Amino acid sequence: MVDMDTGDFTPPPRLDCAKVAIFLDFDGTLVDIAPTPDAVKVPADIGDMLTRLEAACNGALAIVSGRSLSELEQFLDGFDGLMVGSHGSEARGMAPPMDAIPAGLADAQSEIRAYADDNGLLYEHKTHGGAVHFRTRPEAGPAARAFMDDLTRRYTGFAVQPAKMAFELRPDGFSKDGALALLSQLPQFAGRAPVYLGDDSTDEPALLWAQAHDGYGIKIGDGASGASHHLDTPEDVLAWLRAGLETKA
Ligand SMILES: [Mg+2]
Structure with a gap:
């Protein structure tokens, strides 16, 4: 407060x-x-x-x-x-x-979904990206961040957006x-x-x-x-x- x-x-x-x-x-x-x-x-x-x-x-x-x-x-x-x-x-x-959706969007979304499933976290589908929510497992936050950062190295045109108990991959810029x-x-x-x-x-x-x-x-x-x-x-x-x-x- x-x-x-x-x-x-x-x-x-x-x-x-x-x-x-x-x-x-x-x-x-x-x-x-x-x-x-x-x-x-x-x-x-x-x-x-x-x-x-x-x-x-x-x-x-x-x-x-x-x-x-x-x-x-x-x-x-x-x-x-x-x-x-x-x-x-x-x-x-x-x-x-x-203008154009970044290439690799669907593949990146699939990876985030799989990561969330494997780690007991919630995947949120986004039109231009995807988010992993760790509200149910706060201790999983740092690893989730590292995973998302790695995605931005493998898929160009994206950035990681930290949010409340979540990390989101979204188009950069x-x-x-x-x-x-x-x-x-x-x-x-x-x-x-x-x-x-x-x-x-x-x-x-x-x-x-x-x-x-x-x-x-x-x-x-x-x-x-x-x-x-x-x-x-x-x-x-x-x-x-x-x-x-x-x-x-
Ligand atoms: Mg808000």
Whole structure:
């Protein structure tokens, strides 16, 4: 938890939908982290809430996640707006960020799946890569990292993305801050201050990007962060977003 005593918990200002562009991570930001990736509990009205929020911001809202786009679409059913998945390498509602899928993708995915199976770990299939989760066996983390690093030496065009109790192989050269830079070129984002919300180390570059472009970053939960603001839980995020909608109304 963020230590309240040290004073580094700075709540965000009230959301002003008329002035900001909203970029939202998914896991750990809109929904609580679950024991397995497919076990997340999504609030029933989230699609509707995001749709209203997007309208209030004149379309300047996007989901930016490490998840595959197809999973985001499933979880956020009812929301038809912009989405960037796979850490920035696939997108909905804008031009595809990636020109060509790296050669060897299927072989690398098979290797990760086999490694996970052999070591009693969970394999997560990704559109452009794959992840091995060690939440059930934390002691297996270092070996999993070494295995993934070895994959990047044998398959070119990939990088290892550390996440919460997981390591993921993903196309090299994509990132959430890169996604924000691309999204911001869309006309509906012009003249708006970027606000990014995220919980993970993968969100840090995007939090800093928002702050470097006259906006602000909101770190969700505990852990070191360069974000200017904090919220404790996804529940707090949803309450903050809803409060912004009420201001608009
Ligand atoms: Mg997250």
